[in-house]
Amino acid sequence: MQNACVMGMDVLLREIPGLINSIEPIASDHTVVEVAELFLSRVYVDVLCLPVVENGRLIGVISRHRFLDMYLKDMYLKQFAHRQHRSIRNYINETPLSVELTQSLADAAVYVAENISDSPDFVITRHGKYLGIVTVKDFLRAIDARRGASRAALDGACLQIRSAQQIAVPLGQMVAGVAHEINAPLGYVQNNVTIGQALFSQVHEMIAGYEALVDNLLDEHASSDEISRQMQQITRMRSALNAQEMLGEMQSLMTDSLYGIGRISELVQNLKTFSRSAAVAI
Amino acid sequence: MSKPTILLIDDEERILRSLRMLFLSNYNVRMTTDPHEAIRILKTEKVHVIVSDQRMPVMQGSELLRIARDTSPATMRILLTGYSDLDASIASVNEGEVFRYLLKPWLADDVKSAVAEAAAIAEASFSVHSVDLKSVQAGVEHKKPRVLIIDSEEATSITVREILGVRCEIVWAYNAQMAMEELAKQDVSVVVSDLMLGETNVAYILKTIKQLNPQTQCIVVTSFNDTSRLIELINQAQISRYLPKPVGKNLLARNLESMLERFNLLRSQPALQNRQAVAPISDDHEKMQSGNFLGMIGRLRARVAA
Numbered sequence: 001m002q003n004a005c006v007m008g009m010d011v012l013l014r015e016i017p018g019l020i021n022s023i024e025p026i027a028s029d030h031t032v033v034e035v036a037e038l039f040l041s042r043v044y045v046d047v048l049c050l051p052v053v054e055n056g057r058l059i060g061v062i063s064r065h066r067f068l069d070m071y072l073k074d075m076y077l078k079q080f081a082h083r084q085h086r087s088i089r090n091y092i093n094e095t096p097l098s099v100e101l102t103q104s105l106a107d108a109a110v111y112v113a114e115n116i117s118d119s120p121d122f123v124i125t126r127h128g129k130y131l132g133i134v135t136v137k138d139f140l141r142a143i144d145a146r147r148g149a150s151r152a153a154l155d156g157a158c159l160q161i162r163s164a165q166q167i168a169v170p171l172g173q174m175v176a177g178v179a180h181e182i183n184a185p186l187g188y189v190q191n192n193v194t195i196g197q198a199l200f201s202q203v204h205e206m207i208a209g210y211e212a213l214v215d216n217l218l219d220e221h222a223s224s225d226e227i228s229r230q231m232q233q234i235t236r237m238r239s240a241l242n243a244q245e246m247l248g249e250m251q252s253l254m255t256d257s258l259y260g261i262g263r264i265s266e267l268v269q270n271l272k273t274f275s276r277s278a279a280v281a282i
Numbered sequence: 283m284s285k286p287t288i289l290l291i292d293d294e295e296r297i298l299r300s301l302r303m304l305f306l307s308n309y310n311v312r313m314t315t316d317p318h319e320a321i322r323i324l325k326t327e328k329v330h331v332i333v334s335d336q337r338m339p340v341m342q343g344s345e346l347l348r349i350a351r352d353t354s355p356a357t358m359r360i361l362l363t364g365y366s367d368l369d370a371s372i373a374s375v376n377e378g379e380v381f382r383y384l385l386k387p388w389l390a391d392d393v394k395s396a397v398a399e400a401a402a403i404a405e406a407s408f409s410v411h412s413v414d415l416k417s418v419q420a421g422v423e424h425k426k427p428r429v430l431i432i433d434s435e436e437a438t439s440i441t442v443r444e445i446l447g448v449r450c451e452i453v454w455a456y457n458a459q460m461a462m463e464e465l466a467k468q469d470v471s472v473v474v475s476d477l478m479l480g481e482t483n484v485a486y487i488l489k490t491i492k493q494l495n496p497q498t499q500c501i502v503v504t505s506f507n508d509t510s511r512l513i514e515l516i517n518q519a520q521i522s523r524y525l526p527k528p529v530g531k532n533l534l535a536r537n538l539e540s541m542l543e544r545f546n547l548l549r550s551q552p553a554l555q556n557r558q559a560v561a562p563i564s565d566d567h568e569k570m571q572s573g574n575f576l577g578m579i580g581r582l583r584a585r586v587a588a
Contacts, residue, residue: 183364187386188300194390195303241307249303256296 015105015142020124022132025053026062028092033084035091036071039064046135049119052092053130061096062088063119097122101131108134109143181267185260192253199250202241209234285310286330286401291320291346292362293338297386301333301362304390305397317341324354330404331397336363336370344370347378356407358400358557362386362393368509375516375524381557383516396561403556410553426451427542428468432461432475432484437528438503442474445535450542458482465494466579471545472499472538476527477506477515485511486571488519489563493576496555497548499541503529514565520558 023044026035030052038044049061070091074083097115099108099122112122120136213230216222290301290313298313305311312327314320317340323329332350336343347359361374364386374380381403382396427450431439439454446452450471455461457479464470465487477485491498500519505527515521522544523537548555563569 180364183386184294184297187364187388188294188296190387191300191304191390195300246303246306249306253300253303256299260296 015146016099016101016103016108016124016134019134019138019142020101020132021047021135021138023047023051025051025058025130026088028052028054028059028089029087031085032071032088032091035062035067035088036084039067046137047133048121048136049093049096049123049133051096051123051130051133052088056129058096058098058123058125058128058130060092060094061119061121061123062091063093063096063121066093066118067091093118098125099123099134101126105142105146108139112139178267178271182264185263188253189257189260189264192257195253196250199246202237203243203247206234206237206241206243209237286405287312287328288397288401289313289320289323289329289332289357290334291315291317291332291338291343292335293340294335297335301393304394309397309401317346320346321349321353324350324357328408329354329357330401331358331360333360333362333393333397336361336365336374342370342373344373344378344380347374347380351379356404356410358404358407360384360396360400362388366509366513368507368512371509371512371516372524375512375521379522380516381520381559382561383513385513399559403559406553407557410551427471427545428453429472429474429538430455430461430464430470432458432473432479432487433503434476434479438474438476438534441529441531441534442538445531445538458484458487461487462575462578465491466582469495470498472501472541474501474503474534474538476504477502477511478504485515485519486563486568487575488515488521489560489568490572490575492520492558492560493572494579496558497545497552499545501525501534501537501541503527503534517561518563520560522558 026038035050038050039047044050048065049063051058052060052062067088095117097112097117097119099111101124103111108122112120120139121133122139123133124131209230213227213234216227216230285308287310288305290298290311292298292301292313293315295315298315302311302313312323312329314323315338317334317338320332320334324332332347334343334346338346343361343363347361350357350359359378359380360382361370361378361380362384363370366385371383374383381400384393384396429442429446429450429452431442431452431454433439433454434456436454436456439452443452453464455464461475461484465473470491473488473491475484475488477483477488488500488502491500500521501523502515502521503525512524515524522541525533525537563572
């Protein structure tokens with residue numbers, strides 16, 4: 001369950017690069033009227049600041065807010081006509097919000113909240129080099145999406161816990177069922193092997209008796225007393241054990257045992273398949 | 283003497299074939315997958331031991347053994363089951379009145395020895411059961427039966443008192459020590475006991491009762507539900523009934539009557555008392571407790587005799 005959450009967060013943490021808006025930066029010798037035209041253009045309608053870059057390095061931003069502010073002041077002071085063709089150098093905010101590419105969305109959010117001044121848009125740099133800006137609109141959307149995703153991940157985790165609880169009861173029943181299914185063949189297989197083992201040693205003893213008798217019958221020096229003693233012993237063993245009949249019975253018990261072992265293997269195979277498909281489902 | 287007959291019932295033929303081999307040389311083995319056929323065999327043949335599976339499609343083993351009780355009362359009943367569910371084990375006590383409750387997979391020697399013991403007991407029963415049991419049961423009650431209630435709460439003993447009134451001497455023991463003392467003091471006809479007295483497990487007392495007097499009948503009245511413990515009580519205490527707590531008055535009354543009757547029957551026919559012979563206690567701690575209990579009784583009786 002926990003892994004699912006962590007995995008979800010992991011995906012969400014890689015979001016800064018996806019938000020970058022690689023707008024063309026301006027140089028510090030741009031004129032006020034040129035910047036005004038940029039702010040008024042359709043392309044930059046959502047942009048609240050324009051990055052000022054020289055030799056690839058960020059030197060500051062012109063914020064829409066600050067720009068308008070100064071523009072208004074100039075108009076009020078009737079200095080507008082006089083200033084509009086001057087460079088925007090004096091309009092530059094030289095300590096803009098700037099975030100390194102590798103920072104997480106969460107860290108960026110904290111940083112922006114603490115340092116926001118004239119523009120909530122911020123610049124993305126990599127090792128100090130300008131890459132683009134992130135507009136506050138996109139940033140807020142991303143944070144919102146992430147919260148939603150966290151909630152979804154949480155809901156997902158809850159759902160998993162609930163379904164795990166739902167699974168637990170039938171699982172218990174299934175385990176009991178499987179235990180019984182294995183128990184039945186296990187019962188006769190174990191019994192058959194036990195019986196076979198006992199029969200095996202009896203038959204072993206009997207064969208040893210026969211062999212000793214045959215050896216003595218082939219031996220010219222063997223005493224007839226010894227031979228008759230061995231024959232009596234064999235007669236005793238034969239009356240105690242009908243070897244032919246028992247071995248015949250044992251034959252069918254062997255077949256049954258193999259069948260039982262086959263049943264158990266089949267069940268184990270099914271369990272393996274079940275656990276694989278259950279893992280996929282969860 | 284002809285070989286004793288053993289009747290095996292299981293819906294799995296391979297189990298029947300396997301068990302048959304265990305008994306082939308020493309028994310006349312009859313087997314069937316059909317409980318109705320088993321009943322027919324019980325009606326027409328002298329069967330010493332019936333060994334039945336519990337879960338079968340046609341009939342539960344405990345039900346078959348209940349019918350066997352009526353059809354052939356001398357036959358000893360053994361349940362051999364892979365399931366250890368509570369309902370089955372309760373039914374095997376109350377209805378089947380089984381001699382042993384054995385679990386699958388089984389150990390060949392365990393099943394063999396249980397069947398051998400049962401066959402010998404059945405052989406002794408046949409002579410008794412061939413006489414009219416009714417006349418035997420009508421035997422006069424020699425003295426007032428004694429009923430001992432072992433329970434930390436009084437409720438059960440009050441119910442027993444309401445049922446039996448002055449017909450019996452009723453004693454309530456609310457702890458293990460009192461229970462042991464009462465059992466040591468005098469013979470008890472019927473014990474009505476819970477399994478747990480507060481934190482104390484009194485199973486060892488129940489498992490020792492048959493050694494004090496094999497005729498004493500034991501009714502367990504409890505809310506405690508543990509199948510493996512119940513199976514132990516079947517085999518090692520041969521409890522006669524297992525009733526749920528709180529127990530209904532009618533249910534308890536019915537069972538008390540039949541247990542008092544059985545106590546009288548066993549007193550007049552001691553040959554039958556082996557039918558409730560117990561298996562040795564398996565739990566080491568309980569074995570020790572039981573030994574201490576028997577030791578205490580020995581000392582007490584020696585003092586009385588002196």
